[in-house]
Amino acid sequence: MTRSEGSLAIIFxxxxxxxxxxxxxxxxxxxxxxxxxxxxxxxxxxxIPHRVGVIVAWVVGIFQDVLVGAVLGQHALALSAVAYITxxxxxxxxxxxxxxxxxxxxxxxxxxxxxVLMVQRTVAxxxxxxxxxxxxxxxxxxxxxxxxxxxxxxxxxxIN
Amino acid sequence: xxxFVILSMVLIFVDHRxxxxxxxxxxxxxxxxxxxxxxxxxxxxxxxxxxxxKSKDQLQRENVALSNQVLLLERRVQKLASTxxxxxxxxxxxxxxxxxxxxxxxxEIVGVDPDPYRHEVIVNKxxxxxxxxxxxxxxxxxxxGQIIEVGPMTxxxxxxxxxxxxxxxxxxRNGVRAIAVGSGILDKLRLIHVPDTAxxxxxxxxxxSGLGGRFPKGYPVGVVSKVSHDPGQPFAIVxxxxxANLDRSRYVLLVFSVEEPAEESxxxxxxxxxxxxxxxxISAIDGGEG
Numbered sequence: 217m218t219r220s221e222g223s224l225a226i227i228f229x230x231x232x233x234x235x236x237x238x239x240x241x242x243x244x245x246x247x248x249x250x251x252x253x254x255x256x257x258x259x260x261x262x263x264i265p266h267r268v269g270v271i272v273a274w275v276v277g278i279f280q281d282v283l284v285g286a287v288l289g290q291h292a293l294a295l296s297a298v299a300y301i302t303x304x305x306x307x308x309x310x311x312x313x314x315x316x317x318x319x320x321x322x323x324x325x326x327x328x329x330x331x332v333l334m335v336q337r338t339v340a341x342x343x344x345x346x347x348x349x350x351x352x353x354x355x356x357x358x359x360x361x362x363x364x365x366x367x368x369x370x371x372x373x374x375i376n
Numbered sequence: 377x378x379x380f381v382i383l384s385m386v387l388i389f390v391d392h393r394x395x396x397x398x399x400x401x402x403x404x405x406x407x408x409x410x411x412x413x414x415x416x417x418x419x420x421x422x423x424x425x426x427x428x429x430k431s432k433d434q435l436q437r438e439n440v441a442l443s444n445q446v447l448l449l450e451r452r453v454q455k456l457a458s459t460x461x462x463x464x465x466x467x468x469x470x471x472x473x474x475x476x477x478x479x480x481x482x483x484e485i486v487g488v489d490p491d492p493y494r495h496e497v498i499v500n501k502x503x504x505x506x507x508x509x510x511x512x513x514x515x516x517x518x519x520x521g522q523i524i525e526v527g528p529m530t531x532x533x534x535x536x537x538x539x540x541x542x543x544x545x546x547x548x549r550n551g552v553r554a555i556a557v558g559s560g561i562l563d564k565l566r567l568i569h570v571p572d573t574a575x576x577x578x579x580x581x582x583x584x585s586g587l588g589g590r591f592p593k594g595y596p597v598g599v600v601s602k603v604s605h606d607p608g609q610p611f612a613i614v615x616x617x618x619x620a621n622l623d624r625s626r627y628v629l630l631v632f633s634v635e636e637p638a639e640e641s642x643x644x645x646x647x648x649x650x651x652x653x654x655x656x657x658i659s660a661i662d663g664g665e666g
Binding site: 234247271282283285293300335 | 377380381383384385386387388390391392397400401404405407408411412414415416418419487488489490491492493496525532540
């Protein structure tokens with residue numbers, strides 16, 4: 217498998233994350249929607265930090281801004297910050313058991329949500345409740361289930 | 377890392393304060409259009425198969441055509457209510473000559489904003505169909521919102537219930553004017569700056585007043601659901617329930633105003649006293665109620 221095929225696989229995972237991010241869900245589930253794009257970024261930064269880092273996270277974030285109609289730079293800022301923190305900790309998180317990784321994801325997505333909220337509150341008044349933090353929880357819960365297919369994908373395409 | 381933080385902040389600032397990045401967003405949105413469409417396929421497939429079980433292909437098409445027609449007809453009925461009331465008040469001679477039947481097109485909602493705190497939908501018509509920013513969006517029962525971002529094939533519409541949206545309305549019964557501001561809750565609008573003495577009652581129909589020139593005049597917006605007077609407050613507390621099915625409509629109507637899209641300068645020069653609303657979207661209020 218070539219390197220470019222690997223890159224394609226990585227791009228594919230982000231496409232999938234985008235689709236899941238804007239997919240129409242029933243009302244209640246909407247509050248529980250995991251932050252797919254952030255999860256995928258965290259995974260790739262932990263797995264292959266030399267290829268997916270702050271720069272990729274930033275570009276991915278710009279596209280997410282366009283997709284969800286946010287101020288340009290909002291998700292870019294949040295995702296690159298998360299990528300940076302993940303990069304600093306990736307050696308440690310890598311050897312954690314999965315449940316402990318989930319806890320790290322809880323905190324990382326929390327940071328992500330916090331930055332998004334900060335930007336949102338600066339540029340617009342937003343209706344905001346404690347429910348806002350639920351995605352951090354649901355992201356941590358789905359983490360073990362997204363690690364498995366991504367790990368398989370990585371083996372399949374020998375991405376490293 | 378610091379570079380990226382600064383870069384992001386500059387971007388946020390430039391995008392929020394100026395329109396310089398609109399072309400960038402426009403071209404990037406072309407790339408993202410397929411994603412919008414794909415994410416909507418489950419809904420499409422479900423709908424398509426539900427139709428397919430009932431009828432053959434032709435019947436399906438007929439059905440769609442008919443429901444579009446119903447929408448168009450129902451819109452005309454909507455306008456009747458306000459026109460009749462206006463006749464009754466014998467104001468016909470002064471103003472109503474400007475109620476010309478507007479041109480409309482039907483669009484389908486292909487996506488909703490994934491953020492539950494923002495009330496925005498994506499429709500499947502864009503610049504190629506002649507849409508423009510600030511265009512009014514209706515459904516069969518009333519005003520839904522306005523277009524805030526136009527892409528080549530899809531556009532984004534802000535619903536009237538979004539907490540950053542406001543529009544000038546007047547009561548159909550007696551013409552009392554007010555500004556209806558979204559509350560962030562789908563079935564609630566707040567009427568701001570209503571004097572305690574204003575003659576508004578529960579059940580009053582509010583229609584768009586057309587002041588400010590962004591929304592066409594005379595479409596139903598909401599029904600007053602609560603009026604209360606708090607002696608400690610300078611204004612009466614009035615709430616209304618939108619008549620449009622903000623969370624259910626699948627097909628919407630886009631109205632082309634008789635005059636050309638409202639000029640930027642007009643929208644920006646209006647300085648409605650709506651503290652707490654972001655400066656960017658104040659242009660959406662286009663009040664003139666001051």
